[in-house]
Amino acid sequence: MLTRVLCALGLTLLAALPAAAQLTDNFSDGDFTANPAWTGDATSFQVTAQQLQSNGPAVTGTQLQLVTPVQAVTGTVWEFWANLRLATSGGNLADVWLISEQADLKASGNRGYFVRLGGTPDEVALFRKDATGSGTYVINGADLTLSSSTNNLVRVRVTRSTAGAWNLERDLTGGTTYVSEGTATDNTYQRSQYVGVLLTYSSANNRSFYFDDFRVSDTNAPLLSSATPQSGTQLDVLFNEPVAANTPASAFRLASGATATSAVRDANDPGLVHLTFAGTFPLGQSTLEARNVVDLFGNVASGPLTATFSYSGTPIQPGPNQLLITEILADETPQVGLPASEFIEIYNPSATNPLDLAGVRLTKAGASSAAVFAAGATLLPGEYAVVCASTRTAQFAAFGKVFGLTNFPSLTNAGDQLLLRGRDGRLIFEVNYADTWYRDNSKKDGGWTLEMVDTGNPCGGMDNWLASTDASGGTPGRQNSVRASNPDRTAPALLRAVAATPTLVRLQFAEKLDSAQAANPALYSLGSGGPAVQRASPVPFDFRSVELTLAAPLTVNQPYTVTVQRATDCVGNAAGPATSGTLALPSVAARGDVVINEILFNPRTEAVDFVELLNRSDKYIDLQGWTITRVRPDSTLDSRVIITDAYVLAPGQLAVLTSRPDVVQAQYPSSNDPAAFLPALTLPTFPDDAGSVVISNAQGLRIDRFDYSEDMHLALLDTRDGVSLERLRPDGPSRGANFHSAAGSVGYATPGRRNSQFLAESANSQQFAVEPEVFTPDDDGQQDYTTLRYNLDAAGYAASVTVYDAQGRLTRRLVRNETLPTTGFFQWDGLTDSSRKAPIGYYVMLIELYKPGGGSKKEYKKTVVVGARL
The missing domain is CATH 2.60.40.1220 (Immunoglobulin-like)
Structure with a gap:
């Protein structure tokens, strides 16, 4: 039985992209969705008698497409069989794509090559598709080749040599006695991702296209196209086709004997390899040799393949992290000592290579325009320069080299993502700064720059930037005031x-x-x-x-x-x-699946609020698009989105919401878990005395609400500032009785960690039970309160609970005529009705239970001891 295969041959199987492969497909298994998988308008195709047949909507002007991943581009043979059982025309034709950069063959910006069957000339022709336009002839086949109105049978073979010579052949009997339609040379496009078919038809021809025997083969070893120095030690090597991702550095050496120390295939162009050498290239011409390089199909170029390049020490185009942004002034007022104008500082970290900045673009992420460095702009090894708006150049003339750029981006005070791109569009450097990087609230307010600490750690982010310590507010054009050794020796977690x-x-x-x-x-x-x-x-x-x-x-x-x-x-x-x-793939949250587990609404001076959420369900729940809302006294709402990206909470997982994760973590250094903090968001303003917090999902369903009050705090606290309210029982209601002040022993809050006042589910099945029977209300997080649990045989009971001391004197009216669910608990924090700590000793809880419907009353007594730690 014939089979369908989509595989990369030889040793490159694991190294190749999953899309890379040779193709053989005759549809003998009756399936086109696997081995290989053809994707696109899959519901509009079917396999009939082991042939792929169109079966789209009977609507004039319809276009259908199917593609499958193949990366073969040169030294390649494409073959296929087709039968167009219709009269071809400008509205009834098939384009068989041999090389396509995109999966969407209809996309106007797609590029590649295709064979057209039919069209107005009723031809078999080879076209090149550029980013603009509908197609340009490469080989213009003879007109009226497909002249039947019911049976246009043809087998096509297209060959492209490694030198870019194309040959288009066809056999109108469907056999392999090919006749050439012509030859041509075209090397415009050297990369591919897909082959596929694109059909255009009128309503009567929706089932009239048949295809079979697709075959793509590459038996040619890769060729070395060029070698281009990017610095004195870095060389970009370009091949005529994609090569294996694991091509070793030992495959590359200079004729002088120096061997590459690393070889990394480019993430976007699999035919481009970035080489690094230990020593600087000699001045003048050098020859690179490549041996045993393997393409994606197992073809080995034993070599040596050679390419010459020249290194003169003249300015080179900067590559990744070869040009750095090392200082930023986003908030120029109030003025400290620098010009009252936004600027950035750039730096060339190389000790030997001057940089050619011509065409380098400075922009912000998502911006439609960029500031472009002019021809002739250079930066010497170890040199700094100020970059500012073209109208502000004179203000910085005293600081050394200045580049005044048109379209210099406006720098947002709170933070922005700045990008430096090469003239070829490749990313050179990125920094996503924020005003939290200052770590100094007074300097954050303006007039001071942010400075990079260690230029040898360009990707360090917040950990490698600080507020300037220079008296003028910054160090434009010279070494940073905060410069120090700050290497990154940590692997990415x-x-x-x-x-x-x-x-x-x-x-x-x-x-x-x-x-x-x-x-x-x-x-x-x-x-x-x-x-x-x-x-x-x-x-x-x-x-x-x-x-x-x-x-x-x-x-x-x-x-x-x-x-x-x-x-x-x-x-x-x-x-x-x-x-x-x-x-896990999340499921839909129901009301109460995620609850407010802890809230800090009265922070200390210079601190901030936080709200902690708990997923108490057994589901995985996505918080993307959820909101946190404050309900104002007049019932108006102040809502903020919690997170805009996908963020899934596992069962039992906590998530902390705050505007300043760094401040909260600093306030509670031993009682927080940084991994539980979501990215900073602007919380609603929560009053210190009382308020309401609502959590809703992306569809607006209210998931939880908690109405808090400062009176819920333990009355014995010297201050309530910086003390959070913690949920006692995860499965309990979001009411004040189920919350308690966090313990002083943990620093009065536990953001991202299990609550200090956590109350475990009891296994006690008694109608009333006190746990613990001895408690010490001293706010140390250990038995600070006692709990009277109840387990009733029906709903609707009402109860009063009163606490008396050993002499029978009233101590605390804990509950007055409260209607009860079947299970629940009451909490006594050891305080009297006058909010004083009850003396050490024995106490009796008198429970008066009233039956539903006004029936008889029963009384129960439970003993509890208020103790103290010695």
Whole structure:
């Protein structure tokens, strides 16, 4: 039996992208959705008699498409059989794409090559599709080749040599006695992701297209196209086709004998390899030799393949992290000593290589325009320069080299993401600064710059930036005042894994990753029971996230363990041998699944509020789009979105919401868990005396509400500032009786950790039970209160609970005629009715229980002891 195969041959199987492969497909198994998988308008195709047949809507002007991943581009033969059982015309034709950059063949910006069957000339022709326009002839086949109105049978073979020479052949009997339609040379596009078919038809021809015997083969070894120095030690090597991702550095050496120390395939162009050498290239011409380089199909270029390049020490175009932003003034007022104008400082960290800045673009993430460095702009090794608006250049002339740029971006005081891009669009440097990086509230208010601490740690983020300590407010054009050794020796940690959709998993790491390394899907696994990872896509521009595309959908609410075999940060620290995390496809939250577990509404001076959520259900729940709301006394609402990205809470997991995670963590250094903090958000203003907090999901369903009051705090506290209210029982109601002041022994709050006043579920089945029978109300977090639990045989009972001392004197009216559910509890904090601490000794709880419907009363007595720690 003939089979369908989509595989990368030889040693490159694990190294290749999952889309890379040779193709053989004759549809003999009656299926086009697997081995290989053709995707697109799949519901509009079917397999009939072991042939792929169109079966789309009978609507004139319809276009249908199917594609399957193939990356073969040069030294390649494409073959297929087709039968168009219709009269071809401008509205009835088939385009068979041999090379396509996109999965959407209809996209106006797609680029590649296709064979057209039919069209107005009724021809078999080869076209090139550019980003604009509908197509340009490469080989114009003879007109009226497909002239039948019912049976246009043809087998097509297209060959492209490694030199870019195309040959288009066809056999109108469907056999292999080919006749050439012509030859041509075209090397415009050297990269591909897909092959596919794109059909256009009128209503009567929706089932008239048949295809079979697709075959794509590449038996040619890769060729070395060029070698281009990016610095004195870095060389970009370009091949004529994609090569294996694990091509070793030892495959590359200079004719002088120097061997590359690292080789990294580009994340976006699999035919481009970035080489690094230990020593600086000699001046003048050098020759690179490559041996035993393997393409995605197992073809080995034993070599040596050679390419010459020249290094003159003249300015070179900067590559990643070869041009840095090292200082930022976003808030220029009040003026301290620097010009009252926004600026950034750039720096060339190389000791030997001057940089050619011509065409380098400075922009903000998401901006439609950029500030572009003019021709002739250079930055010498170790040199700093000020970059500002073109109208402000004169203000900075005294600080040394200044680049005044048109369209200099406006810098937001609170924070922005700034990007430097090369003239080819490649990302050179990214910094996503925030005013929290100052760590100094007075300097944050304006006039002071943010400075990079260690230029050898360009990806350090917040940990590598501080407020300037220079008396003038900054150090534009010279070494930073905060400069110090601050190397990154920590491997990137996996913070969380989230199922964004059934087939898309997002991994969040603690620091920036090497995007080229992170793009290898073989590094990721969801375990033996999980679907395979098809594609790994580092998320620009800070590359702290990686999106994994899965081969099959996840099952709702089923936990999976995602394992990362190796994660490498942008300075080369690698995590190994594996790091892992748990994820699950979330289910829909119901009311009460997530509850308010802790709230700080009266923070200390210079501190901030926080609200802690608890997932008390057995579900995995996504908080994306949820809101936190303050209900004002006039019933108006002040709502804020908790998080805009997917963020899944596991059963029992906590999430802390606050505007300043760093401040909350500093206020409670031994009683917080940083991993539980969501990204900073602007909380509603919660009054110190009383208020209402509401949590709602993305559809507006109220999930939980808590009406708090400062009177819920323990009356014995010297101050309530900085003391949170904690939920006692996770499964209890969101009412004041189920909350208590956090214990002083833990610092009066536990953001992200189990509550200090946590009350475990009791196994006691008595109608009334006191736990503990001896308690010490001293706010140390250990038996600070006692709980009277009840377990009734029916709903509707009413009860009063009164506490008496050993002499029978009234101590506390705890409950007065309160209607009870079948189970619950009352809490006594050891205070009298006058809010004083009850003396040490024995006490009796008198419980008066009234039957539903006004029936008889029963009385119960429980003994409890108020003690003290010696």
